[in-house]
Amino acid sequence: MLVKLVTEVDLNEAFHYLQDPGAGGIDLFVGTVRNHAHGKEVVKLVFEAYAPMALKEMQKLAVAAQQQWPIEKLVILHAVGEKLVGEPVVIIGVASAHREVAFTACRFLIDELKKTVPIWKKEYYQDNSVWVNAHP
């Protein structure tokens, strides 16, 4: 598995790593910065991580996925720092013999990453900024 926090997520690196002769399908999920949230224009996002724990939690998810499904290769790359509209911030990649596993595991990994991995994003609008999910 390839699990990293990076300042720039690199699609080529992910795709290159996922090459495997036993794989019949490679699924890539790319999360990007959207230009709006809650009806407001978003200018940028800033990501912060508790790096050692974030890596540990991402590795746990990777292991959980590998135990559940026959996965040939698996990638989780997450960005930290400032990201502008349209830029990629997270890449999940799964290579498997058949597409069903690749789709399912990919979805599991991004859904669980959002629940447990200690990474935080702050949304910057024209007039203010907020930590996403912080308040009810």
Place this chain on the structure above:
Amino acid sequence: MEILLFGITREIVGESTLTVEPEETLQTVGQLKAWLGQRYPALQKLSSLAVAVDSEYADDAQPLSPGQEVALIPPVSGG
């Protein structure tokens, strides 16, 4: 004890680490959370607040001891 702070907890406290003096005698994660909530009421307004001990999520009953790495984990929002 040094507490690592991230995201909104760092902004609430105004520092990236918080020092808790030994005389506070906080013995568990639950006691630490109660103490923090009294000192920084804004922490109580968060959707959730977890504590990590040695970079693992810890429940309220977990004992605290010197030398551990303790961190506050406000609601996560990666991805």
